[in-house]
Amino acid sequence: MKPIKVGLLGIGTVGSGTFNVLKRNQQEIMRRAGRSIEITMIADLNTERARELAGDSCEVVNDGNLVVTHPDIDIVIELIGGYGIAKDLVLKAIANGKHVVTANKALLATHGNEIFKAAQEKGVMVAFEAAVAGGIPIIKALREGxxxxxxxxxxxxxxxxxxxxxxxxxxxxxxxxxxxxxxxxxxxxxxxxxxxxxxxxxxxxxxxxxxxxxxxxxxxxxxxxxxxxxxxxxxxxxxxxxxxxxxxxxxxxxxxxxxxxxxxxxxxxxxxxxxxxxxxxxxxxxxxxxxxxxxxYGKGAGSEPTASAVIADLVDITRLATADPEHRVPHLAFQPDALSNLPILPMSEIVTSYYLRMHVEDRPGVLADVTRILADLTISIDAMLQKEPGDGETRTDIIILTHQTKEKNIVAAIEKIEQLQTVFGAVTKLRLEELS
Amino acid sequence: MKPIKVGLLGIGTVGSGTFNVLKRNQQEIMRRAGRSIEITMIADLNTERARELAGDSCEVVNDGNLVVTHPDIDIVIELIGGYGIAKDLVLKAIANGKHVVTANKALLATHGNEIFKAAQEKGVMVAFEAAVAGGIPIIKALREGxxxxxxxxxxxxxxxxxxxxxxxxxxxxxxxxxxxxxxxxxxxxxxxxxxxxxxxxxxxxxxxxxxxxxxxxxxxxxxxxxxxxxxxxxxxxxxxxxxxxxxxxxxxxxxxxxxxxxxxxxxxxxxxxxxxxxxxxxxxxxxxxxxxxxxxYGKGAGSEPTASAVIADLVDITRLATADPEHRVPHLAFQPDALSNLPILPMSEIVTSYYLRMHVEDRPGVLADVTRILADLTISIDAMLQKEPGDGETRTDIIILTHQTKEKNIVAAIEKIEQLQTVFGAVTKLRLEELS
Missing domain, CATH: 3.30.360.10 (Dihydrodipicolinate Reductase; domain 2)
Incomplete structure (x- = not known):
């Protein structure tokens, strides 16, 4: 079968890792994908360094537009980062019927909806395993596993x-x-x-x-x-x-x-x-x-771990490109017409447990005042730690772990606790999850 | 789109989990798969219990042959287990052009080559995420991630x-x-x-x-x-x-x-x-x-964790069935014509580290004899633990951790150690892996 031709935008840390792993494991990857996957074109502002890294095996240009519009390119890898030129090139690649692989979490988290809509309309795939947790195949687990x-x-x-x-x-x-x-x-x-x-x-x-x-x-x-x-x-x-x-x-x-x-x-x-x-x-x-x-669990960053995810996406696209678009794995795991409009809750409405640390006067009654405030807001206490004051000191730390409550309740409680005469400075609030 | 019709062979622990999860999460799964996936036929020897579990929503039969040959069935789930009737039915399902999902590790490990060959020739998929580590999508990670x-x-x-x-x-x-x-x-x-x-x-x-x-x-x-x-x-x-x-x-x-x-x-x-x-x-x-x-990491067994893997395979097949067979994810991760004939090493040739425990006379010279035997076989020692004998006892345990060596070396060393007059009974040998 014809090799899959890949254009690489940006040959920095992850880009050179991708280039090297693809070359080193060429045979292994071809045995899996059923055909050769080759980076045939690289765009990087530093063309000299790019040539050094890539050798003579592929064309090096300084303008990504030449890659995303090139008729021979099947898949474009975007490793530029950021929201500016990366976004333009990804959208242009899609418009030109190229499949896209990107590690750009910032771009997807902020402009993903626009990008996936364009890809859907054009019938191309946008894969992004490398955008979350580097080499760990977590996107695949969530989307397919x-x-x-x-x-x-x-x-x-x-x-x-x-x-x-x-x-x-x-x-x-x-x-x-x-x-x-x-x-x-x-x-x-x-x-x-x-x-x-x-x-x-x-x-x-x-x-x-x-x-x-x-x-x-x-x-x-x-x-x-x-x-x-x-x-x-x-x-x-x-x-x-x-x-x-x-x-x-x-x-x-x-x-x-x-x-x-x-x-x-x-x-x-x-x-x-x-x-x-x-x-x-x-x-x-x-x-x-x-x-x-x-x-x-695994390495969430680094040249070759991230390259591992980029190349897995290349192989996926190579394997799935012939499935009719309605039957491919959807970009966002769910069919584009089946997305839900569940709202994202404001922080005041989230429910979790809390760790509170406060610096207090070391005398009777202080703890009673604090626990009264918590009780009035129906916040119950799970554990407490009261430190002995240091030599010659009259102030000490109290640490309280609460059971689950709404964030707005804990905010209200902290406001009241901070008004106590016997509490000094701000109360430190951390959230606690049992994860069970 | 037309629903995908699934025939279930065996509605025991995993089968009933599969039936229940598929029903409970019907909407969620349809939003992902793009079409409905329905178990329309169940074969189980205990038809009464099967009917109780499945209600009126699907046909219950006591003969798996009726399922694997039924013209309406797209995918057959094999949850019978063992190598006998399970093998016959899987091969018959394949011969009838059905895709197969199985959790049967014993069957695949012993007759997988025959089964995958048949599936390859017939152009159908055989998916087996549930066969290894239950609900953990480890097959997908290895094969695709x-x-x-x-x-x-x-x-x-x-x-x-x-x-x-x-x-x-x-x-x-x-x-x-x-x-x-x-x-x-x-x-x-x-x-x-x-x-x-x-x-x-x-x-x-x-x-x-x-x-x-x-x-x-x-x-x-x-x-x-x-x-x-x-x-x-x-x-x-x-x-x-x-x-x-x-x-x-x-x-x-x-x-x-x-x-x-x-x-x-x-x-x-x-x-x-x-x-x-x-x-x-x-x-x-x-x-x-x-x-x-x-x-x-996750649950490696149980009704719903294993069902999670079975259903993921159903969704995968639903999504990928339209890809031309050459471009689908290969059953064994590598293209069928690209399998390698790397030999499996006999145990005597494997290389690892060892834990040795021996019961010895507690007197000078014993340890020297043991370490001499190891040194003669170029086995080097990584750590050692010598226990004090109990009150009134004259024998004690020595534990030795070795560096990496071939299994046959350690076997030879143990044979010699067991011949020492000061060593009593057999030497316990365990293998040790640093996993780093």
Missing amino acids: LTANRIEWIAGIINGTTNFILSEMRDKGLDFATVLKQAQALGYAEADPTFDIEGVDAAHKATIMASIAYGIPMQFDKAYVEGITKLEASDIRYAEELGYRIKLLGITKRTPDGIELRVHPTLIPEKRLIANVEGAMNAVLVQGDAVGATLY | LTANRIEWIAGIINGTTNFILSEMRDKGLDFATVLKQAQALGYAEADPTFDIEGVDAAHKATIMASIAYGIPMQFDKAYVEGITKLEASDIRYAEELGYRIKLLGITKRTPDGIELRVHPTLIPEKRLIANVEGAMNAVLVQGDAVGATLY
């Missing part, structure tokens, strides 16, 4: 940078700023780490997973996004004393009122397998009504 | 019964026979647990995984199979002292000389995520050259 299930919730460690930072903070008892600097020195965090540490990257990925889990349009603008920059070493320590680990989770849940979609540092019981995912690794826990909990 | 990779090895906890028994033995310090009885009382082990506890079930599953990981025919007859019946509580305890857990693993490895395919109790470092998979849960760890290690 768990089709029997009503997905109930997903909780994922889907940003390696922040998981590395949190693991180091716990291991070494260091604070966020110190570990961030180390992570940057080691290449685990970028020079501008904002998207990672503020939770934006994880929210892009959670948005995509919510869409294919429930059959809803991409709605990144409605996601709640809280990063790890304000997390203190003491919270990690107190959580540990109570039997919990703190992880930055991307969470999406189906409730009778709508969909929860949120990213924030989360206490999870240390006995859960996912609590023991350390360093830059990723893991996604999925709860389905028939299968129960399944977990998917 | 990791197509970019040269798979290097797989190690899986793929039998829930034995993992439950091992977890209980460790937790409670009980011996095998006691825990087996408890497991039987709780329904975690069958009345005749032979296939589970002797490792046969795990070997069936490992055989299937090896086939789709490397593109080789099913070769169950060449698998090495060792169960957990001879495992002693003391070995679990000693392993723990050394930082290891003992799990029954199905292992398959690609080596320059051929494929290792083996099931046996295995020491693994307690820090590995898979070492912490407890109770009846399953987990499969896959090492690919591009993606690195990925892990898949």
Whole structure:
């Protein structure tokens, strides 16, 4: 059979990984796909470097437009990133009848609806396994492996940078700023780490997973996004004393009122397998009504792990391109005319458990005041930790774990607690998920 | 679109789960598959019970032949089990142009080559996600999610019964026979647990995984199979002292000389995520050259978890049936004309690390004799544990962990060690995998 010809937009870390793996495992991949898959054209601004990496085996250009309009190209891989030129080229590739593979979570989470609509109309595939959790085939699991299930919730460690930072903070008892600097020195965090540490990257990925889990349009603008920059070493320590680990989770849940979609540092019981995912690794826990909990673990970033997902998409497209479009696996797991308009809940309406830390005067009655406020709002207490004040100090920390309640109740309670004369400064609030 | 009509052979635990989940999640599944999937015919010897479970919605017969030859049936689900009538009916369904979904690992591991050949010739699909690790979509991950990779090895906890028994033995310090009885009382082990506890079930599953990981025919007859019946509580305890857990693993490895395919109790470092998979849960760890290690975890058995996999296959077939057969996902992940004849290595040629426990006279020189034997066979020692003899006893246990060596070397060493005057009884040998 004729080889499948692939055009690559951007030959950076993932692009060169894709090029190399495709070359190294050419025979293995052909044995699986039934035909050869070849990158025949590369667009990159740095054409010199691109030529160095690719050798003479393919054409190198500096303008992506030449790739997406080239009549010989069957599939376009978009690895440029961002929303600007990447979006233009993806839409142009689709308009030209090319199938598209992309690792661009930011693009899909924010402009996915437009892109998938265009692909649907044109009858081409847009595949994006690499956009969530790198090499872990989580998109395939959600879209195909768990089709029997009503997905109930997903909780994922889907940003390696922040998981590395949190693991180091716990291991070494260091604070966020110190570990961030180390992570940057080691290449685990970028020079501008904002998207990672503020939770934006994880929210892009959670948005995509919510869409294919429930059959809803991409709605990144409605996601709640809280990063790890304000997390203190003491919270990690107190959580540990109570039997919990703190992880930055991307969470999406189906409730009778709508969909929860949120990213924030989360206490999870240390006995859960996912609590023991350390360093830059990723893991996604999925709860389905028939299968129960399944977990998917692996490298969420890096050149070859991400390339593994990109190439899996190439093989999928190669295999499925001849199925009539109505029978292909739908882009968003559900048929385009069967998407649901379940609303994304505002954060005030989500239901979870909480960790509260407050700095208080160490004298009788303080705890009574705090617990009274919680009780008045029907928030019940699951566990408590009261530290002894240091030598010569009269103030101490109280940590309270609550049972499940609505976020707006806990916000109201914190407002009242902070007004107490015996409570100093702001109350620290973290969310807690049992994941069972 | 016309509904897909499904015939079900056997409505026991998994069959009734499949029937119920398909009914309960009908809308959700239709939104995904693009058309309705309906069980319209059920064959079971107990027609009365079948009618009770299925209600009036479908025809119940007592002869599977009526299902596999019925002109209205598109897909046949085989949940009879075993190699006899199940094989006949599967082959007959294929001959009649039906696609087949089966959870029958024993059938595929032993007669899969014949079945897939027939399916290939007839242009129908045979899907078997439910045959390995229940609801975990591990077949899909290997066959589609990791197509970019040269798979290097797989190690899986793929039998829930034995993992439950091992977890209980460790937790409670009980011996095998006691825990087996408890497991039987709780329904975690069958009345005749032979296939589970002797490792046969795990070997069936490992055989299937090896086939789709490397593109080789099913070769169950060449698998090495060792169960957990001879495992002693003391070995679990000693392993723990050394930082290891003992799990029954199905292992398959690609080596320059051929494929290792083996099931046996295995020491693994307690820090590995898979070492912490407890109770009846399953987990499969896959090492690919591009993606690195990925892990898949979930329920490996049970009515609805297994039904989840069966129905995922139904949806897959519904989606892909219109792709021309050459472009469908190949049954065994590799194109049928691209299977390789890599040999399965005899056990004497496999390479791994070992745990040796011996009962010895507690006096100087004994250890020197043992280590001399190991050194002569170029087996190097990684760790050692020598227990103090009990009060008034003159004999004690020595435990040795070796570095990697060939199985035949360790067998030769043990033969010599057992001949020492100061060593009493047989040397216990367990294999150890670092899984890194």
